[in-house]
Amino acid sequence: MSPLRIAPVSMVLLGALTFIPEVSAQSSAVYRTSVQPLFVKNCFACHNEKMKSGDLNLQAFASSPAVAENRDKWESIHRRLVAGEMPPVGLPRPDAAELKATTEWIQGELNRTQRAVKPQAGRVTARRLNRSEYNNTIRDLLAVDFRPADDFPQDDSGYGFDVIGDSLSLSPVLMEKYLGAAEKVVQTALFGPGAVKPTVVRHQPPYRVGTDGGDNSRFSKALPFTITNYDVTGLALPSALHTMHRFPATGEYIFRIDPEGNRPRPSDDFQVAVWIDGKQAGSVKYEASAAATSMEGEDRTIKLRVEGGEHWVAVSALRLYEGLPTTYGGLKPTTRPAPPAQDPGALLTAKPNATPEELKELEERRKTFAARQRLRNNKPPNITDISFRVNFVEISGPFEPDTKASAASRRLILTCDHTDPGQHTAACPRKVLTNMARRAWRRPVTPQEITRLLALVEQDRKRGSSLEEAMGTGLEAILVSPQFLFRVEHDPKPTGADAEHAVTEYELASRMASFFWSSVPDDELMRLAEAKTLRRPEVLEAQVRRMVQDQKSKRLVEDFGGQWLQFRGLESVRPDINRFGKFDDYIRMSMRQETSLFLNHVIRQDRPVTELLNGKYTFLNEALAQFYGVSGVSGPEFRKVDLTGTPRSGVLTHGSVLTVSSYSTRTSVVLRGKWVLENLLNAPVPPPPPDVPTLDESTVGTSMSLRQQMEKHRTNAVCASCHSRMDPLGFGLENFDAIGQWRSEDGKFPIDASGTLPDGRTFQGPSELISVLSEQKDAFASAMTEKMLTYALGRGLETYDRPTIRAITKRLAESDYKFSTLALEIVKSLPFQARKGDRMVSLAGDIKANADHR
Structure with missing residues (x-):
């Protein structure tokens, strides 16, 4: 300079x-x-x-x-x-x-x-689409039902979110992924997925192959099928199996169901049914028997047509006893009373000690083995006891797959008033590419840009490609352009890096679509931007309300809420199975769904955002309700449940939050207290000094309670200042263990969930803690405003953003903290509606000035 x-x-x-x-x-x-x-x-x-x-x-x-x-x-x-x-x-x-x-x-x-501080628009780095935005945008643009970005490298985060421009880099590896994804996406949208080779996937527990208790990892590669794990206790009966399965294409699939245990003796035949995404798709029948015979080897198959994509698959026996709840609305209830509870006993197992070939042979012969034998601390077992459950389900296919492009995809692409290749005219490529580039690049396109795209089409035609194949090349170019991969905003009249200007209406539409939908603007937003009416107050408010009510706003729940409340990180949490055997993948999924549905309810029903702190309701299915000890919930469907009379309220008592803020072996008052301060009150604590000693894990719950350990830890004056803020909040949640289940003891010590905050306020247990936190409505509203504004802008907040935060928080309080007010005020705010100039413009001016000076 x-x-x-x-x-x-x-x-x-x-x-x-x-x-x-x-x-x-x-x-x-x-x-x-x-x-x-x-x-x-x-x-x-x-x-x-x-x-x-x-x-x-x-x-x-x-x-x-x-x-x-x-x-x-x-x-x-x-x-x-x-x-x-x-x-x-x-x-x-x-x-x-x-x-x-x-x-x-x-x-x-x-x-x-x-x-004296003037609010400023701030500068936003032009940022690329993250993985979630890429998948959503491809789906909305082309109606292609797969997730190409799942194969991309993980996105980096900043300020707690993966939408921060300064954190989202573009590596050569990612650029290669973009090129490959664009080709696959366009080919699928125009011509279909092509030939799909049938595969065989078996869903079963890891100890089910070879000998009970064995380890699959040693020999799974030698098996003629892919093995995935599932839990066996998530549905209404312990006989249930449920798993997520990706079906490569729409077509026929064969489900092979392998039962295990003894045949029950109901009053009539019973059925084992298959559900796809909660809807019963088919069933197989097992005949009644006079004796409780072994069901080993009595596998059944059923052929079902399934749409391509990822679906939840469940397999379970329908209702067997009068006293047991139905599974997915089971059929033909019997009148026999439920059996008495039995000691589960100990299962004697052996680990495999053989070659893969021998184990494969054993797998074939195991059907003739006697049923498992358990050692029980009961009277001699009754041979009529139920021990039936689904051992595994094997899914083969697709057979006769639908390899044609979907009509929806072709309608979105071929905007020439027809979709028949024989009717294409010379003008068709221009119309198709202009429409797709306008939608993908979130703005009108120039004649020069279309000319360059048409040149690619013509070049491909000269090589012998069909007109549709050549148009596909143009579409691929659109999808690898920086105009698509990045959210590009331009200065209409560049004057320097510090000059502020309103974003264009197209850029405003793009910001709104990215904020609420993690995608591109739809036709209505683009139409309003073209008419230059989107910024009108009444139009803007109507569009915000429309977008929040759209099904695509669930992406705001997952992408903003999942990172803010951290339930998106639940996938990577692995509680110690020896200490927390009740935690499995189905409970994990249910916990995530609970928090997602809760936040979605607050957003879509325009509830006060303070209900996230103290809402006396939640959303549960039977498995999670039983896990929590909440009665009156049956079946796998999630429904709104009143929590009056229970110690749970708000997201702080959700299993997702309690699990991600714990260690794998125990709770952590520090992690939980820190979680509350950072996410609900926006009062982060500094990192600990490097020489702080860790807790002695061997003494927690045995010779010393966790509270005693932490009090000993706080005798260090360097630690006391931060721990006086974190620890009381964490102690208030100690009645919930590391997977969110209620407890009254930690090892041999009774739980003491009392606490005293630094300002002198006291509480006894989680309910009183939440009441104390609920008194800080403005602090919570300000914290949520900061988090959501950071997410909406794609940048960290600065001192000049504080007037905006205070103004939004004030309006939020005046509206009884309704979510719609928060969403609308963010969209109306100066930093959302405007931006500073391009840094590159300023650099160009500096370079020119230096040259002139010399």
């Missing part, structure tokens, strides 16, 4: 600082007589030039408070003094009058300096 260019920039920065009025003489006097003496007496011992605890040196403010230049530090000081977090517990507390004078002075100075 030339010297001539430095001066104006320096003047701008100087002007920004001097715009803030000087501290008045009266304010300075209060600082010297009230604030500074409190710091000297209560704070300098830890926050000085040498120690700088929490990266804060209050001695630096000895001569001047410098509030404007250090606003973030003063806001932190004020928040922690008001909350009673400072001075730490155990150290002398300031006099109440002194503390009041200090906090009032700080708040006054913050208000004064804030009035």
Whole structure:
């Protein structure tokens, strides 16, 4: 940068600082007589030039408070003094009058300096589509029902979200993936998936091959089928199997069902049924028997036609006993009473010790083996007891797959008023490519851009390609263009990096579609942008409400909510199976679904967002209800459940939140307290010092309770300041174990879920903790606003965004915290509606100025 260019920039920065009025003489006097003496007496011992605890040196403010230049530090000081977090517990507390004078002075100075801060639009880095956006956009553009981006590298995150432009890089590997995905997507959309080779996938527990208790990993590659795992206790009966299965294409599939255990003796025949996505698709019948004979080897097959894509598959016996609940609305109930509860006993197993070939032979011969034998601590077992369950299901196919392109895909692409290849005219490619480029690039296209695309089509035609094949090449070019892969916004009149301007209506439509749908604008948004009416207040409000009610807003739940509340990370959590044997993949899925449905309800029903804190309801299926100890829920369907009379309310008592904020072997008051502070109150704690000792895991729950361990840990003065904020919140949730189940003891110690917050407020147990947190509605509303605004903008927030946050939070409170207000106010806000200039424009100006100067 030339010297001539430095001066104006320096003047701008100087002007920004001097715009803030000087501290008045009266304010300075209060600082010297009230604030500074409190710091000297209560704070300098830890926050000085040498120690700088929490990266804060209050001695630096000895001569001047410098509030404007250090606003973030003063806001932190004020928040922690008001909350009673400072001075730490155990150290002398300031006099109440002194503390009041200090906090009032700080708040006054913050208000004064804030009035001088002008809100700014901010600069957003042009960012590429993340994996979720790519999949959604391809589906909405072309009606292609597969997820090409699942094969892409993982997206990097910033500020807790994977939509931050500065974090989303484009590697050579990813570019290769884009090229391959574009080709596959276009070929599938225009010509269908092509030939699909049938596959065989077996869904069964990992110990089911060879000998009970064996380890598949040693020999699974030698088997003639793919093995996946499933749990056996997720549905209404322990006989159930359920799993997620990807069907490569629409077609016929053969389901081979292998039963295990003894044949029950009901009053009539019984059936084993297959469900696809919760709907019964077919069943097989097992005849009644006079004796409870073994069902080994009595496998059955059923052929079903299934749409291509990912589906939940369930296989279970229909109702067997009067006293047992139905599974997916079972048929033909019998009148026989349910059997008494039995000791589950111990299963004696052996690990495999043979070659893969021998194990394959054993798998074929095992059907003639006697049924498993258990050692029970009961009276001699009754041979009529039910022990039936589904051992495995094997899915083969597709057979006779539908290899044609879907009519929906061709309608979206071939906009020439026909879809018959024989009717294409010379004008058709221009119309097709113009329409697709406009939708994919989220803006009108120029004649020059269309000319370049048509040149590719013509080049392909000269090589002998059909017209549709050549148009496919043009479509692929659209999908690998930076205009598609990146959300590009242009300066209409470039004047420099600091110049603010409103985004165009097309760019506004693109921002809204990315925010609510993680996709591209639909036809209605594009039509309004073209008419330049989208920004009208009444139109904008109507569109926000329409988009929230659209089914595609579930993506906001998954992509924003899943990262904010962290239930998207539940997939990678692995609780210790030896300690938490009731946790399986079906419970994991159910936990995630519970939180997703809860947030979706708040959004779609326009409920107060504070219900996320204290809503006395949730969404459960039978498996999760039993897991929680909630009665009155039967069947696999999720439904809204009243939690009155239970200790659960809001997302804090969801199994998803409690599990992701725990270790694999135990709960963590630190992780849970930190989760509350960071996600619900937006009051993050600094990272711990590098030399902090860890807890002695061997003593937790045995020789010392977790609370005793943590109290011992807090004797370290360096740790106490942060732990006084985190630990009480975590202790309030200690009645929930590491997978979210209720407990009254931790090992041999009774649970003590009481806590005292730094400001002196106390609570007993999770219900009172949630009541205490619910008193901080504005803090929660502000935290959610910051999180959602960060997600909507795709950038971290700056000091100049604080007026926007406060204004949105104020409007939110005035509307009883309705979600629609939050969504609409974000879309109406300056940073969402406008942006600063391009950094590259400024750099180009600098380069030119330097050249002129020389």
